[in-house]
Amino acid sequence: MDARDFITVGMSAERLTTVTQDITVQHFVPSMPAVFATPMMILVMEMTSGDAIAPKLPPGWVTVGSEVDIRHLAPAFVGQTVRTTAVVSAVERRVIRFDVASFLGDRKVGDGRHARGLVDVALFTKRFAEG
Structure with a gap:
């Protein structure tokens, strides 16, 4: 399977996330402030x-995260809404690369790069079951 056959540079998606207590760093480390936790971002x-590529994946195929290179630039507090964008920046045979960013209004709170690997679910499950 070659991702270049169905994924193209420029495909994109956006998500809105309201920061709730359970996705703050304070939820995991009580002595820390109640701000959007970097791992959650x-x-x-x-x-x-x-989301940007899921509609184009053939049946039985998914992608899994394989690389992250992210900067967390500013806090987002409980109750604030963070807008996150992802744009396909490169497509290799089995790897799709993205430029990602998160915003509070026009203010960037995080950015970086992310890669996802193309996986055949049936083959993956078979290999996992075999140990």
């Missing part, structure tokens, strides 16, 4: 990247 960036 990265998760949203990964999910948004998946």
Whole structure:
């Protein structure tokens, strides 16, 4: 399977996430401030990247995160809405690369690059079952 047959540079998606207590760093480390946790921001960036290409994936295929290079630039507090974007920047045979960013209004709170690998679910499941 070659991702270049169905994924193109420029495909994109956007997600809105309201910061809730359970996705703050304070939820995991009580002595820290109640701000959007970096791992949660990265998760949203990964999910948004998946959204950008999911409609074009052949049946039985998914993508999994394989690389992240992210900067967390500013805090987002409980109740604020973060807008996250992902744009396909490069397509290789089995790897799709994205430019990702998160914003509060026009203010960028995070950015970077992310890659997702193309996976045949049936083959993956078979290999996992075999140990």
